[in-house]
Amino acid sequence: PVGALIEAPHWHEVLNRLDARRDVAVVQVAPATRIAISEEFGMPAGTISTGRMINALRALGFDYVFDTNFAADLTIMEEASELLGRLQNPSELPLFTSCCPGWVNWVEINRPDLLPHLSSTKSPQQMHGALSKRAAFARSLGPEFAEGRREPYVVSVMPCTAKKDEALRPGQRGDVDRVLTTRELARMIRARGIAFNALPEEGVFDNPLGASTGAAQIFGSSGGVMEAMLRTALHMAGNDQAGALEWTRLRGVDRAIKTAEIPGLGRVAICNGIASAQQLLQTDDWRQEFIAIEVMACVGGCLGGGGEPKSMDPLVLEKRMKAVYAIDQKAPRRRSFENPQVQALYASELGEPNSDEARRLLHTSYAPRHSRRDFPMRFLDCVDRRDG
Ligand code: SF4
Numbered sequence: 001p002v003g004a005l006i007e008a009p010h011w012h013e014v015l016n017r018l019d020a021r022r023d024v025a026v027v028q029v030a031p032a033t034r035i036a037i038s039e040e041f042g043m044p045a046g047t048i049s050t051g052r053m054i055n056a057l058r059a060l061g062f063d064y065v066f067d068t069n070f071a072a073d074l075t076i077m078e079e080a081s082e083l084l085g086r087l088q089n090p091s092e093l094p095l096f097t098s099c100c101p102g103w104v105n106w107v108e109i110n111r112p113d114l115l116p117h118l119s120s121t122k123s124p125q126q127m128h129g130a131l132s133k134r135a136a137f138a139r140s141l142g143p144e145f146a147e148g149r150r151e152p153y154v155v156s157v158m159p160c161t162a163k164k165d166e167a168l169r170p171g172q173r174g175d176v177d178r179v180l181t182t183r184e185l186a187r188m189i190r191a192r193g194i195a196f197n198a199l200p201e202e203g204v205f206d207n208p209l210g211a212s213t214g215a216a217q218i219f220g221s222s223g224g225v226m227e228a229m230l231r232t233a234l235h236m237a238g239n240d241q242a243g244a245l246e247w248t249r250l251r252g253v254d255r256a257i258k259t260a261e262i263p264g265l266g267r268v269a270i271c272n273g274i275a276s277a278q279q280l281l282q283t284d285d286w287r288q289e290f291i292a293i294e295v296m297a298c299v300g301g302c303l304g305g306g307g308e309p310k311s312m313d314p315l316v317l318e319k320r321m322k323a324v325y326a327i328d329q330k331a332p333r334r335r336s337f338e339n340p341q342v343q344a345l346y347a348s349e350l351g352e353p354n355s356d357e358a359r360r361l362l363h364t365s366y367a368p369r370h371s372r373r374d375f376p377m378r379f380l381d382c383v384d385r386r387d388g
Pocket residue numbers: 002004099100101102103159160161162163296297298301302303304305306307
């Protein structure tokens with residue numbers, strides 16, 4: 001029901017493009033992938049392989065290896081600012097998060113009455129793609145890129161099959177050329193005979209689209225988007241009180257709906273999987289009760305996404321989640337507004353969150369779809385044209 005079940009494979013095509021060496025090839029990797037990929041190569045669940053993954057992507061032929069987490073920090077800047085704006089006008093509350101395309105698809109098809117509550121902020125994948133193709137980084141590649149006659153070839157590695165569809169959405173098509181799942185990346189690595197386990201775990205992302213904070217890393221986990229947004233929204237609201245960094249009540253996979261009262265802001269809710277959202281929406285209480293609601297279609301959030309390795313371990317989500325929060329805890333910066341490259345981007349190009357330029361590059365819109373049939377027809381139509 002969320003469009004996240006079919007994996008259309010693209011890894012052969014991406015390998016061929018890389019081998020041809022015609023493009024400037026850019027890749028971005030989502031927070032959940034750097035943990036789960038370890039399982040594909042026999043490592044225990046929860047092993048962090050950020051550096052090995054970066055090194056494998058360079059060995060495959062990508063010219064630039066960027067971090068989707070950079071755009072997750074940017075998503076938070078835009079979404080937190082949107083939330084504060086809506087708090088001035090309570091009829092626009094609550095704000096629903098929009099970074100999960102499975103959830104967005106579900107709303108468009110099943111509950112279009114919720115569309116005004118969906119954040120207009122693009123997902124981190126789409127933001128990162130737009131910045132890779134149409135901002136300072138692209139211009140730095142040379143005059144052909146600056147004038148729009150050439151574009152880098154942008155690939156993303158995601159825990160999610162629904163992200164493949166998101167990259168084809170009207171108004172966002174072209175930001176990202178190909179989406180690979182974690183499993184597909186593992187297939188590529190094996191196909192090229194790269195000894196993943198032997199790669200050094202030391203490795204750094206390229207810049208300027210590679211720096212991130214701990215807040216971005218927890219995006220991969222159910223409750224993480226909300227927790228990251230609260231860290232920045234409280235700062236923007238001038239409420240930097242101690243103890244506002246970790247919202248442990250919003251973490252975990254043991255509850256379908258998690259709630260917390262945020263001092264100075266209001267009540268928030270997390271729906272851990274699409275069935276939990278259906279449960280929350282059974283009555284209209286959510287309209288009055290909450291200022292913001294996070295919905296991730298997969299139980300556990302992206303850590304349990306349809307593109308992640310399959311596991312028979314009943315505790316696999318908890319183990320992956322523990323790794324996510326460990327990265328956050330060790331991060332020198334843990335709030336999105338502290339990301340120096342995000343600050344530099346606003347200073348040089350975007351102005352401030354929700355400025356006209358930010359809205360042009362980083363926001364989108366949604367529309368009702370009247371039947372489920374709309375979705376596969378549109379999807380197949382897009383795929384056919386792109387593949388010739
Ligand atoms: Fe994709 Fe994450 Fe949403 Fe699952 S929760 S459909 S993996 S974006």
